[in-house]
Amino acid sequence: MLFFKTYQIRRATFWECELFLCAIVMASTGCGNTTNVSGIPNVTSVESANTSYYPVTVQTFDTEGKSVEMTFSKIPKRVVADRVNTLAVLLALGQGDKVIATSAGESPLSYARLKEKYPEEIKKVQGNYGFDLDLETVVSLQPDFIMGWKSSFAKNRFRSTEWWNSQGVNTYILGTSNHVIPQGKIEDECQFILDMGRIFHAEDKANGYVEEIHSEISRAQMYAKGKxxxxxxxxxxxxxxxxxxxxxxxxxxxxxxxxxxxxxxxxxxxxxxxxxxxxxxxxxxxxxxxxxxxxxxxxxxxxxxxxxxxxxxxxxxxxxxxxxxxxxxxxxxxxxxxxxxxxxxxxx
CATH class of the missing domain: 3.40.50.1980 (Nitrogenase molybdenum iron protein domain)
Known part of the structure; x- marks a missing residue:
């Protein structure tokens, strides 16, 4: 014997959806974010309580995989976290109350691990839609920040990052998803954690997780030396x-x-x-x-x-x-x- 070690929302038609999107966007008062993506209008509304810390600018990617800057004028409060690992980092940083929707439920085993690891924080998440997290749902929730894989912003998912940015909604694509970065590295994951720490003003926690990663790698490298x-x-x-x-x-x-x-x-x-x-x-x-x-x-x-x-x-x-x-x-x-x-x- 081998031994191994382990550790429904109705879909609208295209034109219905377009009308729905326009109605929601017109009704929205803006998300208080700015973006430096060329050709996209700026919408700014900085809360006085955050003037000493914000704005914060991070580097991310657009739908085409091109590097862009994304500027946050205040802490996001209506976040859509597509894919389980985008939700995980927010829970780890104590930001579960900012998440209005996630698709993490499409991975039941991974979601169960999150519930075990962050039992109190995950209770604050407002909606786990699983496979039902679609464009119509996301627009109706009026997010101020959407984060996910490159595939999250495909035509058959949530539309392009450029479209959302033009509505004043910030976006973030994980660089190691869908081979956006051709040669993914541990430091890319560390940068993602640090970026979320900066965006959500939780830098101490983010730095702690990154230090733990670096420490574990260093220990293994010392052990491997000469082998x-x-x-x-x-x-x-x-x-x-x-x-x-x-x-x-x-x-x-x-x-x-x-x-x-x-x-x-x-x-x-x-x-x-x-x-x-x-x-x-x-x-x-x-x-x-x-x-x-x-x-x-x-x-x-x-x-x-x-x-x-x-x-x-x-x-x-x-x-x-x-x-x-x-x-x-x-x-x-x-x-x-x-x-x-x-x-x-x-x-x-």
Whole structure:
């Protein structure tokens, strides 16, 4: 037996939606934000209580993946957090009461972890819409800030960042989502955490999380010094399919910084190719609890008996939100990768 370690809203027609959007925008009194994106009107309303701290400007991306500046004249109070990791960072920074809508419920296992980790803060979140968080819903809520992946601002989701910015609504796209940044790095996740700390005036908490990440990496690097590099692979398996994440994803930087290598570039692999690569350690992502048994069954197949990772019990399961645009969960992903590369450090 293989051993591994784990740690309805009605859709409006296009024209109905356009009329609805216009009505909401005209009724809105403005969100009190400004943006430096070229060609977008500025709407400014700075609360006197925040004049000593705001405005705050951060670097983010637009729908096309271009770098832009986004300026906040006051703390956002009506936030739409698309995807579970955008919600997670706000909960960690004590900003749950600012979230009026999230789609985090579309990932039930990840959302359950958030409830366990931030039991009081998550109660403050006003709406968890899951897969029902659509354009019509978002517009009706009149947000002042929308954060998510690049795909959040696709035509079939919430419309472009430029459109929202033109309505006085600030946006933020995670740089390591959808390969906006071609070579994702741990420091990109740290910058995301720091940006949220600045935007929500919670810099001390944000700095603490980033320091924890840097400390964990430094400890693993000291342990790895002088040791031969570990050959690692990050896989997603299902049925007979084997999908590979190359070192361009954030998981690649985790492995690289802690003394491992991920040389395989191909997205899809055959069983013969996996056997030929024969990595020292294999990380496998999962979305739901039920997948664990399927992953076990996959690697129990006789054809994989020769793999070093199977024989040495070095197959490690990692939640998807710990290795893809992980944000505040970066530290958890780092610890799983550390344990996989250096089992002697496990649990320390």
């Amino acid at each position: 031969p590099p570990q050959l690692a692979m990050m896989l997603e398996v299902g049925g007979r399919n084997i999908f590979n994440y190359d070192d361009g994803w954030i998981i690649g930087d985790m492995v690289r910084q802690m003394g491992g290598v991920m040389p395989v570039k191909a997205r899809k692999l055959s069983s013969e190719q996996l056997i030929e690569y024969d990595p020292d350690v294999i990380f496998v992502d999962y979305f739901m609890e039920g997948q664990k048994a399927n992953i076990q069954k996959f690697f129990d197949a006789p054809e994989y008996n020769s793999l070093k990772a199977v024989k040495n019990h070095r197959i490690y399961l990692i939640p998807f939100d710990y290795m893809y645009a992980p944000g505040i969960n970066t530290i958890d992903g780092i610890r799983i990768v550390r344990d996989g590369l250096y089992p002697d450090l496990a649990g320390t």
